Amino acid sequence: MSKDLNIWLDDLLGDIENIQFKRKSSRRVRVDVGSEALPALLELLQGRASYVHLSAISCVDWIEDEEFELVYHVWSYETRSLVSAHTRIPREPGVYLSIYDLYQPAAFFERDIHEMFGVFFEGSPDMEKFILTEWDGPPPMRKEFDSEAFVNQHFEWEQYHPQWLKDLEEEGGGVTTRPEDIRL
Amino acid sequence: MSKLDNIPVRHQPTEAAGRKRTNPLAHVFDELVKFCQSRSMFMLHYCTGCGAIELPPAMTSRFDMERLGIQPMVTPRQADILLITGYVSIKTLKRIILTYEQMQSPKYVIGICSCTVNGGMYWQSYATAKVLKDYLPVDVYIAGCMPRPEAVISGMRELMSDIKSGRAQNWKRYYENYDHYLGNQQKLFGEDWQTPTDIIAEARHYGLMTDRTLGEHTALLEKHQRPLEALEMRLSAREKQKT
Ligand code: SF4
DSSP: OHHHHHHHHHHHHHHSTTEEEEEEETTEEEEEEOTTTHHHHHHHHHHHHOOOEEEEEEEEEETTTTEEEEEEEEEETTTTEEEEEEEEEETTTOEEEOOTTTOTTHHHHHHHHHHHHOOEEETOSOOSOOSOTTOOSSOTTSTTOOHHHHHHHHOOOOOSSOHHHHHHHHTTOSOSSOGGGOOO | OOOGGGSOOOOOOOOOTTOOOOOHHHHHHHHHHHHHHHHOEEEEEEOOSGGGGGHHHHHSTTTOGGGGTEEEOSOGGGOSEEEEESOEEHHHHHHHHHHHHHSOSSOEEEEESHHHHHOGGGTTOSSEEOOGGGTSOOSEEEOSSSOOHHHHHHHHHHHHHHHHTTOOOHHHHHHHTHHHHHHHHHHHHOTTOOOSSOHHHHHHHHTOOOTTTSSHHHHHHHHHOOOOOOOOOOSOHHHHHHO
């Protein structure tokens, strides 16, 4: 039964134009689709092909291509297989459609992506801050956010080898076994 | 050569100047109190990071911390030790400071894990605070990623012997150097950072006011301080939006 469904799905996806489709294993399918066709594809997968579970939406920042890649992972309990639908949207203005009306859990993922990458999802019920409620910097998972510079600007570091220890060592005291002498 | 005063040493107990003890039994009584204190420690384990995983084995029958008199406690107001088990995000750090300030003195802080010492493997992360002792006085650090229960227990024993010998006086530093700690907190949380506990009044109460308790940062605090209001109670976050 599930095998038939898989074959049927392969046929179906192979027939649609403007879609690149790659079967990675018996239980994983990768689909690359244009951003205008993605909601329709998901609707098809959910309504006709039993992919009723949205596992996750993930986002990748391709800063050199000036694009965000959104990946929608949908799972079917019938065929026990996962379809990952990849789509790319321009980085500016970074706005896309919500799929909340298809999959309600999407609200959760979209809110998270909005917070971490600044992608706005039109039609999503809540685009408020989610985890980073006390954060007012730029969305931190964007590639242009320099975490290291931020850290160096905001935090002091503990000194491992302060001046007083160096002075002690000059007098022959201090740490007897240095970290670099320890070979593991 | 640095001056001897620049070398950070453990806080030495300051003898109450000019006050001679006449009762020969007072000393004995002090010793007894210290011994009892070191033998009944209630720890509030505010589990912040992954290092918390090592606490259940340390507390339960395998390593059994209770034989040393260390027990978990559920509220900060009844706890002696604040255990910080791993990385603290900036959001968590605010809660830690609130919790710490509500604990009764004498109170002790133990920083478990490398993350509390210098950021650990999250040194690059925008979300975690790096050096815990900038924001709170820490009594014992237990390094390791993550330290084994043996290490945790040995750190606890270290603290116990410090309490017994009267060296564990770090909680006084918070009152004595409040301006320094508050300054670091303000740097991270913004100028209008305030906690419900009035540390300056407490410092006065304990007689721990020094010239480092008040300063520019506490002046800033006074400028921004809002009187406390009772928290609003509502059942769900949505309810308010609708009305
Ligand atoms: S030191 Fe290691 S185990 Fe401990 S909180 Fe950091 S990452 Fe986790």
